[in-house]
Amino acid sequence: MNLADSDSDDELPPGWEERVTVGGYVYYANHLTKNTQWTHPRTGKKKKVAGSLPFGWERIVTQTGQIIYVNHETERTTYTDPRLAFAIEEKEHATDFRQRFDASSTALQVLHGRDLSGKVAIITGANAGIGFETARSLAKHGCTVIFACRNLYAAEESIEKIRTEERLNIADNCIAIHLDLSSLSSVVQFGNTIKSRYHQIDIIILNAGVFGLPYTKTLDGLEMTFQVNHLSHFYLTLLLEPLLVQGSRVVVVSSESHRFANLTASNLDPLALSPETWRHYWNMTAYNNSKLCNVLFARQLAKNLQGKGISVFSLHPGNMVSTGLSRHWWLYRLLFAVVRPFTKSLQQAASTSIYCATAPELVELTGIYFNNCCPCQESELAKNDEMALLLWNTSIDMIQGILGNNAPGLEEKRLGNTIFRSHQEY
Incomplete structure (x- = not known):
């Protein structure tokens, strides 16, 4: 750049x-x-x-x-x-652009002067935290925003909050639709609902996530952090891919925590499926690994959609931002509270998601990892194409193992052959 x-x-x-x-x-x-x-x-x-x-x-x-x-x-x-x-x-080359924003920029500053009327965006986990600020900022600029949330009551409350706070009646552009990322069947139902109501999606922001959970199984019998943070988002994107058009963007909210992952080809499958992991489970490692999966998924998806004019980006929103993410353990809540004066506000944390979803200078670009509205290098493992391909095919196997080989949205999505390598080889 x-x-x-x-x-x-x-x-x-x-x-x-x-x-x-x-x-x-x-x-x-x-x-x-x-x-x-x-x-x-x-x-x-x-x-x-x-x-x-x-x-x-x-x-x-x-x-x-x-x-x-x-x-x-x-x-x-x-x-x-x-x-x-x-x-x-006007750029001579697609990769030529100035850095206009930084760590102190807010989502509304990134959007200043933009008219998103006619655009449709889906945001998972839009009822609270960074997701809410992302949704509110897009809606304030005319975008139709679909709040994809497990708790519909909380989503409706958030939309009502927008209605009472903003002078323009932007809440009419906000729609809450149920999505439970701990259930692949719920993902399918959500995808079917979207397809029945909309013929085009301009922005998908995969924002929802869990952190700090003890070992917990989902409704599908998989490890919770892996399924909610990666697998269900992966499946949701494949289901909605037919609605993406030239100019659409998929934004995957990851984290700098992906740099501390220990995910390898040899432990990818057992991480989500094997009871043996109960004995060695640490929620921080599970979170780091899921965030690495986010970057690897975005990398492979960008390659798959290359040539279609659809951009895919992954990003880090900010360090230890004060959200409900830390609610599952008192020690994490205490730690987040201590560092709160030194971290980004929710509006600042939403800025990179908004930038990736809307910045005009990113047209024709894809497959980039962002931090503070600026391109940066992801970890070496996150740049491993074989690992990205392995994760892609393993994710398909997991979904078909639960929903069957005829699971919708997976037709001809498997990519070539993958080779399992040992930890030492990676």
Whole structure:
């Protein structure tokens, strides 16, 4: 990635003005020479903005022929096209873009000026924590947001909270649909419901997760952390894949904890299925391994969808963010409480998910791991293509072992042959 050091070169010389055409192309007017040009007078770069106005704005032509722009949320009126504030340089290469946000950025800052009207997003675990902030931020900018949650009552409460807090009636864009990630049958039912109501999904954010659980089995008899954090999300994505179109994005919320995983080809299958793991189970290791699975899944899915214009990203939202994730053990609750003043807010933690789901500069990119809205290198094991392929096929085997070989959504999804290797070989 070629990241510029700063934005200082963007300042216009004296006498120059930045303007934009109705079609979204930026041009520059020199009031001293009375000339115009398409390239920035300092950088020599061209810029373009989104074709539509920011959410809540309207372009009005007065009776005298003047063009004004009205922000219906703040009741502000201006003669300057508000899209100019969000102009982005046209890239020579897909991987060329500036880092516009960092660890202190919020989800709403990332979305500032964006109009997501007509877009449909699915967010698992949207009723609380980072998922709620992600959903609220998308809905505030016109996106239809499906709250995919196990607790429908909590989801409806969260939607009502949005309804009472926001000036615009954005809660009408929020829909709660039941999804229990501890049950593959529930995943199938959710997938069928979505397919019956929608013909296209623009954004899938796999956000839900569990942490700090004692050894617990799901309704399907699998280890809880593995199934909820990885396997059910994996299956959900395959079921919804037919609804993804060019420009759609799949965002997998992982964690820097994936760097401490001990998952290998030799212990992948027993991790989820074998009773022998009860004796050696540690919930932190189970969590780390599930987060590695998230990155490996995103890596393989990006390869599978390459050429279809569908982007897949994985990310780290932030360290020990104050959510309900730590609720299962008093020691984790205490630790999270101690570090709370030094960690990200929920709005900051949601920013990277929002960035991956919506940033225009990520068009044509896929398979990247993000932290603080910036591309970064995942662990060496997370970059292992053989491990990613093995996880993919093993996940299919697990689902078919529970739902049968005719489980929907898995037709011809197996990829080649996988070879089990020893721990030493990895």
